[in-house]
Amino acid sequence: MPPRLVTERIWDERFEDIRAFERYLHRNGVLVRKFFLHVSKKEQKKRFLARIDDPDKNGSSRSPTWRSGRTSTTTWRRTQQAIRHTATADAPWFVVPADSKWFTRLVVAAAVVEALASLEPHLSGGGGRRSERSFRRRGRASRG
Numbered sequence: 001m002p003p004r005l006v007t008e009r010i011w012d013e014r015f016e017d018i019r020a021f022e023r024y025l026h027r028n029g030v031l032v033r034k035f036f037l038h039v040s041k042k043e044q045k046k047r048f049l050a051r052i053d054d055p056d057k058n059g060s061s062r063s064p065t066w067r068s069g070r071t072s073t074t075t076w077r078r079t080q081q082a083i084r085h086t087a088t089a090d091a092p093w094f095v096v097p098a099d100s101k102w103f104t105r106l107v108v109a110a111a112v113v114e115a116l117a118s119l120e121p122h123l124s125g126g127g128g129r130r131s132e133r134s135f136r137r138r139g140r141a142s143r144g
Helices: 008-027 041-053 058-062 064-068 073-086 101-118 129-143
Strands: 034-038 093-097
Touching: 008 073, 034 073, 034 101, 073 093, 093 101
Parallel strands: 034 093
Antiparallel strands: none
């Protein structure tokens, strides 16, 4: 999109659309969890230098942004705004430190397990009193 068309209003509308879409998903039974994996500048540099040494991976290190060594302040600011403006109770963001891959995977897995545990599945004939009550209610409704 041409920079002259990117105004604060456009960003506000995009954030509003994202929240509306995620609210729609939630109302339709979709569990929404968003993860931002935050890699420190020091770790980014370390990984970048390792990619240069690996011929199989150094194709992505040829971009002008990487060569210049500059990161876009605007991009980082927009990322922070997107997280702040689209985080809701029904579609939360998890900002995860990602310098250590095992730790990142542990945090993400824990968040996914917690989210799944929060679900209340209504399985026909499934174990648990809640499932049985739900099953019986549906059975009576279909007989009548």
